[in-house]
Amino acid sequence: MASDTPHRIVEATANLFQRNGYTGTGLKQISADSGVPFGSLYHFFPGGKEALATETLRWSGRGYATRVAAVLAEGPRDDLAATVRHAFDRAAEDLVATDYVDACPIATVALEVASSNDTLREVTAEIFGEWLQGLDAWLVAGGVPEDQARALSTLFLAALEGGFLLSRAARDPAPLHALGEQVAAQVAAALPTEPR
């Protein structure tokens, strides 16, 4: 069971980051939520809270990429725009189902550290960069010209993040649904027209 301990710590930290952010999450709370004694946190993460945050953000980032890829795979293979709408609708449904907690696991911390912790800022930049690469590849595989992929993946990710912000503040899924329609329209416009 000892080998599961670092994972328990990271999982508890990820949940606390999502609710309370980086600054609002203390090691005592992480110890309480993970059931790992306070002193043991430093055994597993000698670099302290910043090292634990780095590991937590990377783990959360990989997990979220996997979830988004699974949602995109549920969409109709031959209709990229419909799949975009599906992804935003699912994000909205998950948000409502979790009482507006289950949004991006990186964004809150990314804004908190952007001007105050350059080590963690770089970690968040790497994660967003990997997500954009994954979305680029998905768009190109679906027929979007390579030179338009990055603009559209940026729109997809920014609209999702901005949508989480607006939907969580208002406790209303409407912004995410509307954004799915808008992003889908831009993706549809980038697809080559059918050969005649």
Place this chain on the structure above:
Amino acid sequence: MASDTPHRIVEATANLFQRNGYTGTGLKQISADSGVPFGSLYHFFPGGKEALATETLRWSGRGYATRVAAVLAEGPRDDLAATVRHAFDRAAEDLVATDYVDACPIATVALEVASSNDTLREVTAEIFGEWLQGLDAWLVAGGVPEDQARALSTLFLAALEGGFLLSRAARDPAPLHALGEQVAAQVAAALPTEPR
């Protein structure tokens, strides 16, 4: 000078929120940055940090709405899409000029409090709601059909917020510039075609 004191406190708090967020901002730091003795903070804001945060968010929200309205007024009157691009380009330039600090004054706090402080969450929701109403009116005045205004104002605001997130994390203005093009294209598509 005494009448300026609450304003000095709010201004210092707004600057600290933008860099360090709500949880990362302490009353001692607010006292130091504003030059107002710690005890006097409670004299002017008997409700403590939450009351001060409410006033600061509202003040920052009004200020940001005024700034965005001024930037939109700089654009060509007869070209809504070009004005959208201009607004995103200006946001990107301001971000670079301020070493990636000068972004939305509400977003960081909004994500921090979304699941942890319902009073402040409602304040952020009101501010976003007012911004969306202002953008709705601007879009309709520019020729966008009323029934399409809210979807486009939501796209404008979400893309700006998501763009700030991605540009600040990567310390790169490119996401905001790309998003300006994408939002402009959606706005252009909503405008009625010229009468023939």
